[in-house]
Every structure is written in C-alpha cells, then in structure tokens.
Amino acid sequence: MSYVLTDSAALFGRHLTHFKRLPQQLISVTLMPIMFVFLFGYLFGSSMVVPDGKYLDYIMAGILAQMMLANAINTGVGVADDLNNGLVDRFRSLPMTQFSVLLGRTAADLVLNIIALLFMVLVGLLMGWRPHGSALSTIGGVALLLLLGYTMTWLGCLIGLTLRHPQVINSVAMAVTMPLAFLSAGFFPINNLPGWVSAIASWNPVSAIVTGVRELWGNPVGYGDDPSWPLRHPVPVSLITLIVLLLIIVPLATRAYRSAAAKTT
Amino acid sequence: MEYAISVEGLRKRYGEREVLSGVSLSVAAGSVFGLLGPNGAGKTTIVRTLATLLDIEEGKATVAGFDVARQGAEVRKRIGLTGQYAAVDARLTGRENLVLLGTLAHLGRQRARQRAEELLEVFDLQEAANRLVGTYSGGMRRRLDLGASLIAEPEVIFLDEPTTGLDLISRTALWNMVRTQAEAGVTVLLTTQYLEEADQLADRVAVIDQGQVMAEGTPTELKNKVGGERLEITVETAELAQRALVPLAAVGVAAPIVDSTGLRISVALDAGTGGIADAATGLQRAGIAVADFSVRRPSLDDVFLQLTGHRTEDTTVAAAGRTER
Numbered sequence: 250m251s252y253v254l255t256d257s258a259a260l261f262g263r264h265l266t267h268f269k270r271l272p273q274q275l276i277s278v279t280l281m282p283i284m285f286v287f288l289f290g291y292l293f294g295s296s297m298v299v300p301d302g303k304y305l306d307y308i309m310a311g312i313l314a315q316m317m318l319a320n321a322i323n324t325g326v327g328v329a330d331d332l333n334n335g336l337v338d339r340f341r342s343l344p345m346t347q348f349s350v351l352l353g354r355t356a357a358d359l360v361l362n363i364i365a366l367l368f369m370v371l372v373g374l375l376m377g378w379r380p381h382g383s384a385l386s387t388i389g390g391v392a393l394l395l396l397l398g399y400t401m402t403w404l405g406c407l408i409g410l411t412l413r414h415p416q417v418i419n420s421v422a423m424a425v426t427m428p429l430a431f432l433s434a435g436f437f438p439i440n441n442l443p444g445w446v447s448a449i450a451s452w453n454p455v456s457a458i459v460t461g462v463r464e465l466w467g468n469p470v471g472y473g474d475d476p477s478w479p480l481r482h483p484v485p486v487s488l489i490t491l492i493v494l495l496l497i498i499v500p501l502a503t504r505a506y507r508s509a510a511a512k513t514t
Numbered sequence: 515m516e517y518a519i520s521v522e523g524l525r526k527r528y529g530e531r532e533v534l535s536g537v538s539l540s541v542a543a544g545s546v547f548g549l550l551g552p553n554g555a556g557k558t559t560i561v562r563t564l565a566t567l568l569d570i571e572e573g574k575a576t577v578a579g580f581d582v583a584r585q586g587a588e589v590r591k592r593i594g595l596t597g598q599y600a601a602v603d604a605r606l607t608g609r610e611n612l613v614l615l616g617t618l619a620h621l622g623r624q625r626a627r628q629r630a631e632e633l634l635e636v637f638d639l640q641e642a643a644n645r646l647v648g649t650y651s652g653g654m655r656r657r658l659d660l661g662a663s664l665i666a667e668p669e670v671i672f673l674d675e676p677t678t679g680l681d682l683i684s685r686t687a688l689w690n691m692v693r694t695q696a697e698a699g700v701t702v703l704l705t706t707q708y709l710e711e712a713d714q715l716a717d718r719v720a721v722i723d724q725g726q727v728m729a730e731g732t733p734t735e736l737k738n739k740v741g742g743e744r745l746e747i748t749v750e751t752a753e754l755a756q757r758a759l760v761p762l763a764a765v766g767v768a769a770p771i772v773d774s775t776g777l778r779i780s781v782a783l784d785a786g787t788g789g790i791a792d793a794a795t796g797l798q799r800a801g802i803a804v805a806d807f808s809v810r811r812p813s814l815d816d817v818f819l820q821l822t823g824h825r826t827e828d829t830t831v832a833a834a835g836r837t838e839r
Contacts, residue, residue: 252620259617267605270646335601339662342565342595344587345618 253352256345260353268361278316278323278365279372285312286369286376289436299438302469309378310390310462311435313369314455317362317398318426324358324405325418332413332509351502355402362398366391381467390465393487397458400491401426403498410505429455434480438471451477454494457486517576518543518670518701519564524573526559526725533559535725536573541703541718543669546696548716549705550814556725557705558598561674564703565595578669578701594663594671598678600655601662604648608639608658611647612665619666626665633661637687653684660691671695673704677711689715709814719814721821728821736817744816745781745793748806752776758804761796765789771819782812 268274289297289312290305297304328351331337340350370391380387405422412418432446433439433455439447450456461483463470472480479486519541526534533556541547549557562568564577566586575582578592602611609630616626634640637657647655656676663671673692677685692702692715706712712719713733720730729736747762749755755772758779762770766781766789773780783789790809797804 255620256618259614263603263606263610263614266610270605334604335597335599336603338562338567338597338599339595339601339615340618341567342590342593343615343618343666344590344620 253346253349256349257353257356260349261356264354264357265360268357274361275365275368278319278361279368281319282312282316282369283372285315286372286378290373290376290378297437299469299471300473301471303377305373305376305378306468307438307463307471308436309373310394310459310466310468311430311433313366313394314397314433314435314459314462315426315430316365316369317394318401318430318455320358320362320398320401321405321408321426322419322422324354324402325409325412325422326405326415328354328406328409329413329415329418332410337506337509347506348503351403351406351506355399355406358402359395359399362395362402366394366398382465386465386467390462393458393462393465393484396488396491397455400494400498403495403502407498407502407505410502410509413509429453433459434472435459438473440473440475448477451480454479454487454490456480457483457490461487516543517541518545518578519547519703520576521560521564522574524560524563524570524575526556526563526568526571533725534563537722537725537727539720539727539730541701543701544696544699545717546692546702546704546715548712548719549703549722550707550709550712550719550818551705551722552707555722557722558674559725560722561595561597561672561703561705565593565672566590591666592669594666594668596659596663596671596673596676598674600652600659602647602655602658605646607644607646608650608654609634609643611658612661615662616665621666629665629667633664637661637691652679653681653687656680656684657687660688664695668700670701670703673702675705675707677706677708709818713814721818723822729817733814736814737812739817739820743783743790743809744812745783745790746778746806746808746810747793747797747804748778749802750777750805754802755779757800758797758802761800761802762793764796765792768820780816782816783809 286305286309289308294304299307337350341347380390382390408422409418412421432450433453434450435455439450439456442450457479460470460472460480464483470480517540519539521537521539524534524537525532537556537560539547549560551557559568563570564575564582566582566589570583577589580588580592582589603614606614612630612633613626616629617623621629634643637660639654639658639661642650642654647658650658660676676688680688692704696702704715716733718730718732719736721728721736729739731739745762747758749758755777759770759772762779762781765783767784768782770779770781772778781793783793794807
C-alpha cells in the first residue's frame with residue numbers, strides 16, 4: 250500500500266523535473282490570462298459596468314477560472330504523449346501501482362497551478378485588482394480555484410487517454426471548456442443575457458465557482474437583485490459539484506488508463 | 515525440462531479480426547527463443563500478452579512459473595520488456611530515466627542508483643548519462659531502453675523487434691547483450707522479422723504467420739524441413755527463366771520458384787549431389803544459357819517461404835499473392 254505513495258512521489262518528481270527544465274511552461278500557461286487581465290480589466294474595463302464595483306475586480310475570478318479550465322488540455326496532451334511513446338507500456342510492465350501514474354501527474358500539475366495562480370495574483374495586484382476579504386477567505390478563494398484546476402487535470406487524463414491524438418484532444422478539450430468558461434458569469438454579469446441563455450449560464454457550475462471566489466475575495470458578484478439558486482449558495486454548490494465530478498472522473502480516468510494501455514497494438 | 519514461458523491455445527481478437535488463433539509455445543528456462551514472422555503476424559500481441567499488458571481472452575499462459583492472467587503482479591516482478599518504441603522519457607537524462615524506473619521497480623532508492631550506474635556502464639552510456647535523452651541518437655536511446663528493461667534483473671526478458679531501425683554497431687551491441695543475458699541464465703523471448711537475427715541468436719524459433727505457429731524447432735531442424743541444398747540459377751531474360759522451369763522441376767523435390775526479378779530461380783534438391791549434375795545437363799539440353807549457377811544451404815528464409823507461401827520481408831514472390839507492409 251505504501252508503494253502508492255513512493256511510486257506517485259517518484260512520478261511526481263519526474264514531472265517537477267520536466268517543469269524545472271522548462272520553466273517557460275509557466276509563460277505558456279499564464280500568457281493568455283495576462284492578456285485577458287490587460288485587455289478586459291484595463292482597456293475595456295472603463296466601458297464595462299458591473300453593479301457593485303470595478304470591472305477588473307469582477308473579472309479576475311473569471312480569468313483565473315478559465316486558466317484552471319485550460320488544465321484539461323495540457324494534462325490531456327501530456328498523458329497522451331506518454332501513451333503514444335510507449336512509456337505507459339513500460340510502466341504497465343513494472344510491478345508498480347498503476348494508479349500512481351495518474352496520481353503523480355495530477356499532483357505535479359497541482360503544483361504548477363499553485364505557482365501559476367500566485368503569479369497571476371501578483372499580476373492582478375500590479376494592474377489594480379484588490380481582494381477585500383480576510384486573508385483566510387482570500388486563500389479560500391484560491392483553494393476553490395485550485396480544486397477546479399485539479400478536477401480539470403483529471404478530466405484531461407480522461408480525455409487524453411480516451412482520444413490519444415494531441416490534435417483531437419486539443420479540439421475536444423476546447424469544445425468542452427470554452428462554453429463552460431464563456432457561457433457563465435466568468436466575464437460578464439449573466440442577468441443581461443436572453444432568458445434561456447441566462448438560465449443555462451446560471452446553472453453552469455463555473456458560474457457558481459466564480460461567484461464563490463468573488464464572495465470569498467470580497468469582489469463584486471454582479472448578479473443583481475434576483476440571483477438563481479446556485480448563485481445564492483455559490484461556495485457549497487461549487488464544493489459539492491467539484492467533489493462529485495472528481496468522484497466520477499477519477500474512476501473513469503483510471504479505467505481509461507487500463508483499457509488505453511491494452512488497446513495499443 | 516523447466517519452462518520459463520509456456521503458452522497454450524492463446525486466442526485474441528480485435529473486433530472482427532482474429533490476431534491470435536490458438537498459439538502454443540514452450541520456452542526452456544535460460545534459452546533464447548525467437549518469434550519469427552512478418553508485420554501483423556501476431557508477434558507483438560504475444561509479447562504484450564505475456565508482459566501482462568493485454569488481457570487473456572482464451573487460453574493459458576505462464577511466465578516464470580506464474581499465471582499471467584491471475585498473478586500479473588508476480589509476473590511483473592520477474593520480467594523486463596523492450597517494446598518497439600524506445601520507451602524512455604526524452605526530457606530526463608539517461609541516468610534519471612534509469613533511477614526513475616528502478617524506483618518504480620521497487621529496488622529502493624540506493625539500489626536504483628547503483629543499478630543505474632551499472633547499466634550505464636554496460637551499455638556504454640556513462641559519458642551521456644547527464645544529457646537529456648532527447649539529444650541521444652537512435653542507437654543510444656535503444657541501448658538505454660534495453661538497460662531499462664534489465665533494471666530489476668529480470669528472469670525473463672521480452673524484446674519486441676529490438677533491432678528494427680538500428681545501425682550496425684547498436685545491433686551488434688544488442689546481440690552481445692542477448693548472448694550475455696542468456697549465459698547468465700536469463701530467458702529471452704525476442705521477436706524479429708529478420709531471419710538472420712533468429713538464426714544467429716535463438717536456440718529455438720517459432721515461425722508465426724497470421725496468428726498461428728507455422729513451425730517450431732531449432733534453426734537447424736527448421737532448415738532440414740525444407741530439404742537438402744538449394745540450387746539457384748540466374749538467367750538473362752524472363753522468357754528463359756520460364757523455359758528453365760521444366761528441366762529444373764524434373765530434378766527438384768518441390769516446384770521451382772522464380773523470385774521477384776523474374777530472372778532467378780531456386781529449387782530444393784534431394785540430398786546428395788546427383789541433382790546438381792542432372793540440373794546442369796537438363797538446362798544444357800534445353801539450350802538455356804545460365805548466367806549464374808550456385809548451390810547453397812537452405813536459410814530460414816526458405817523455411818518461411820515454404821511454410822507460408824511468402825517471404826518475411828518486402829520481396830514478393832511469383833508464387834505469393836500477399837505483400838507485407
């Protein structure tokens with residue numbers, strides 16, 4: 250049983266070494282979010298209106314949530330890479346615990362996410378974003394984003410192991426995460442949207458997550474007078490949704506690992 | 515005799531296609547066993563099944579005394595696998611790769627490091643040990659890959675087409691490694707498309723085609739199946755080659771075969787030397803000028819041709835309707 254830990258630690262080390270060798274990875278992860286902070290928060294911010302505060306304060310949670318969603322692509326491509334170059338075969342022929350292959354990778358991606366989030370928090374502070382909650386609840390907001398990122402790395406494992414081809418993984422992961430990011434309260438208040446779109450957006454888990462983060466950071470929530478039920482209880486709804494998703498995705502990804510390795514001819 | 519690998523009635527299908535149609539094999543402990551066959555014959559599927567990567571649908575297999583289907587964990591402790599790709603991490607150094615795999619093989623940190631150094635030395639990678647594998651040549655990668663499969667000092671090693679795409683030096687290094695392992699009592703199962711390789715390395719060979727074992731035995735036994743010496747003649751034109759078939763058929767034990775150039779004919783002769791003289795006389799009487807006339811011992815290629823109707827590699831044969839690759 251202790252092998253789960255030592256095997257995962259060995260693979261965790263492998264991914265951290267990759268990261269140390271290629272710190273530019275941090276740029277590829279944070280480049281888009283930096284552009285978004287600059288374009289939306291700074292340039293267009295003056296023409297965007299949110300009910301109870303600055304647009305930059307509003308949009309930070311949305312931009313960071315989108316950065317977490319993008320984990321599905323990065324992890325998916327990485328997992329498929331190991332599968333296609335035969336490393337997964339080698340792992341499978343070793344007496345190691347196979348679950349560690351995914352556990353080690355997702356743990357390493359979590360570390361990358363922590364670094365990327367701290368970096369983006371600095372960028373946001375430089376651009377004028379300010380959290381207004383307590384230190385503890387600010388950290389709580391970061392933790393909620395990390396839980397989203399962690400769920401997405403597992404989704405990436407599932408997508409990567411099922412689809413195998415980097416191009417396809419890219420398109421599918423985009424097709425899943427883009428509507429989640431933009432058909433939500435991530436970038437603009439959803440009560441201005443037409444009725445049915447607004448209904449979809451308000452039940453999109455990403456809306457609850459960004460609203461929860463905004464609440465924890467004391468940033469404008471922007472949902473007006475009559476928020477939908479998930480937005481009225483954003484933190485518990487987010488936590489429950491993400492934990493349930495993890496409970497579904499982790500076993501599916503583990504199974505996909507087993508059958509993906511067996512499928513290679 | 516003690517068998518390190520035994521396979522009985524192994525079947526496997528991918529959807530409609532049956533890739534293994536009842537394969538049975540026995541490999542003696544400490545021997546080198548060659549699986550010889552063209553692409554798509556099912557060699558890789560056999561190896562992957564024995565290395566516990568594929569589920570067994572029908573049949574039974576044991577490796578190092580453990581049931582592959584039910585005692586996979588025990589099997590994995592005792593095997594080393596080198597697949598068709600060099601399965602190493604390009605973004606780690608050679609040393610890091612070996613230490614990582616040693617750790618995952620549960621050697622313990624200290625032993626993993628020690629073992630990595632030993633293997634770097636054996637495979638002549640000491641100087642490149644701290645370089646990223648991404649900068650290695652194909653041959654170096656392959657050597658590292660082989661080292662990785664030996665990290666836990668396995669009882670049985672599987673080599674799936676280990677020399678495909680290798681330069682001559684790396685191929686020689688690999689052959690030496692196989693011989694060294696066998697001398698040390700390790701059982702080696704290797705697959706190859708190259709008859710020469712099977713002939714050079716293997717104590718016993720199974721010829722595999724379309725998911726079945728067509729023949730099994732020592733290289734010498736297999737050669738004897740094809741009969742005695744083979745006469746090969748080369749003529750100037752395809753028309754002459756066709757005419758030469760008649761006198762040659764009269765002296766051969768099997769029908770003569772024209773190769774893909776249409777100019778070279780080979781025919782298996784009866785034991786004894788009378789056949790050679792008869793063939794020469796027959797050709798002369800028919801007025802056929804022969805450009806080249808040679809006699810040679812049968813090769814495994816002849817065995818393959820005889821058993822399957824086609825050669826192991828791309829060369830097409832007049833008699834064979836199937837091409838590989």
